[in-house]
Amino acid sequence: MTLKIGLTGSIGMGKSTTSKIFKDLGCDVWDADAAVHRLYEQGGAAVAPIQNLWPQAISDGAVSRDRLKDIISTESDALSKLEKIVHPLVRQDRAEFAAHSKADCIVFDIPLLFETNSEGEFDAVVCVDVNPTIQRERVMARGTMTEAQFEQILSKQMPNDEKVRRSNFRVRADTLEMAENDVKTVLETLKSGSDNA
Numbered sequence: 001m002t003l004k005i006g007l008t009g010s011i012g013m014g015k016s017t018t019s020k021i022f023k024d025l026g027c028d029v030w031d032a033d034a035a036v037h038r039l040y041e042q043g044g045a046a047v048a049p050i051q052n053l054w055p056q057a058i059s060d061g062a063v064s065r066d067r068l069k070d071i072i073s074t075e076s077d078a079l080s081k082l083e084k085i086v087h088p089l090v091r092q093d094r095a096e097f098a099a100h101s102k103a104d105c106i107v108f109d110i111p112l113l114f115e116t117n118s119e120g121e122f123d124a125v126v127c128v129d130v131n132p133t134i135q136r137e138r139v140m141a142r143g144t145m146t147e148a149q150f151e152q153i154l155s156k157q158m159p160n161d162e163k164v165r166r167s168n169f170r171v172r173a174d175t176l177e178m179a180e181n182d183v184k185t186v187l188e189t190l191k192s193g194s195d196n197a
C-alpha cells in the first residue's frame with residue numbers, strides 16, 4: 001500500500017528542501033505551491049475566476065503574483081476570497097497526482113495542511129521546524145517579500161510550535177545534515193509500522 005506523508009511547516013521553514021530529501025530517498029513529491037503556479041499560468045484553471053474578481057491581477061493571460069500581493073496588502077478580505085478560488089483547485093490537482101503515482105511513498109508538501117484541516121488524509125504528518133530568527137533571516141535573504149508581507153503571511157498561519165505539536169514527526173532544518181537524519185528516521189519508523197508521536 002502507498003504510504004502517504006503530509007509535509008508542512010510555516011513559511012520558509014524548509015519544506016521544499018526537506019521534500020527534496022524525501023525525493024532523493026525514492027518518494028514521489030507533490031508540492032501545493034507548485035500546483036498554484038500551474039493554476040496561475042496562461043490557460044490555468046484559476047485565471048478566469050481571479051480575472052472575474054480582480055481584472056487588474058491578470059497580465060499576459062496569467063495571474064501576476066506581484067499584482068495579487070498588492071491587492072492582498074490593500075484589501076483586507078482579498079486573501080480569503082483568493083483561497084476560496086484556489087484551494088478547491090489545488091485539492092483536485094493533489095487527488096489527480098495521487099491517483100497516477102506508482103511510488104510506494106508519496107510526500108505532499110502543503111504549507112496550509114493544518115489550516116485547511118487536511119491532517120486526516122495522510123498516514124503521518126511531518127512538520128519542518130527551525131527557530132523563528134533563522135526562519136526570518138532565510139525568508140528575507142530570498143528577497144521576494146517585504147518584512148510587512150512576511151508578517152502578514154505569518155499572521156495567517158498557525159504558529160509552527162502548534163504545527164509541530166499536532167504532527168507525528170518533526171524534521172529539524174537547522175542544517176542539511178540534521179534534516180537528512182530526521183527524514184531517514186521518519187521513513188524507517190513508518191516503514192517498520194510505528195510512529196514516534
Ligand SMILES: CC(C)(COP(=O)(O)OP(=O)(O)OC[C@H]1O[C@@H](n2cnc3c(N)ncnc32)[C@H](O)[C@@H]1O)[C@@H](O)C(=O)NCCC(=O)NCCS
Pocket residue numbers: 010011012032033036065068069072079082083086087090111112144145153156157
Ligand atoms: C500570496 C501570493 C500571491 C504570494 O506569492 P509569492 O510568489 O510571493 O509567494 P509563495 O506563493 O511562494 O508563498 C510563500 C509562502 O507563503 C505562504 N502562503 C501562501 N499563501 C498563503 C495563504 N493563503 N495563507 C497563509 N500562508 C500562505 C506559504 O507558506 C508559502 O509557501 C501566493 O502565495 C498566493 O497566491 N497565495 C494564495 C494561494 C494559497 O493559499 N497558496 C497556499 C498553498 S495552497
Ligand SMILES: Nc1ncnc2c1ncn2[C@@H]1O[C@H](COP(=O)(O)OP(=O)(O)OP(=O)(O)O)[C@@H](O)[C@H]1O
Pocket residue numbers: 009010011012013014015016017018033111138139172173174175176177179
Ligand atoms: N536543513 C536546512 N539547512 C540549511 N538551510 C536550509 C535547510 N532547509 C532550508 N534551508 C534554506 O532555507 C530557505 C527556505 O527553505 P525552503 O525554500 O525549503 O522553505 P519552504 O518551507 O519550502 O519555504 P516556503 O514556505 O516559502 O515555500 C532556503 O534558502 C533553503 O536553502
